[in-house]
Amino acid sequence: MHAPLDSELVPVFSNHVSYMSGILTPLDLLVSNVNLTEEFAFVIHGTPIGVLRFFRGSFVKRGPPVGC
Secondary structure (H helix, E strand, O other): OOOOOOOEEOOEOOOOOEEEEEOOOHHHHHHOOOOOOOOEEEEEOOOOOOOOOEEEEOOOOOOOOOOO
16 A cells, blocks of 8 residues: 555544555546445554554444433
8 A cells, every 4th residue: 555546445543543454446436436345454554553553344334323
């Protein structure tokens, strides 16, 4: 990643730590969408001091809020 014309998915968490995973090229993104149901491999997007450096995961639709 970080090469010319690459694309990455970057989730940023509440502790301001961000991770990156490669996705479709810009040309492919013009004609399709990213399939968020597939599994992604994320690596730290910055300096890995005191945080998780790598994880795998996928996205799910958020359910309705649950009251206390």
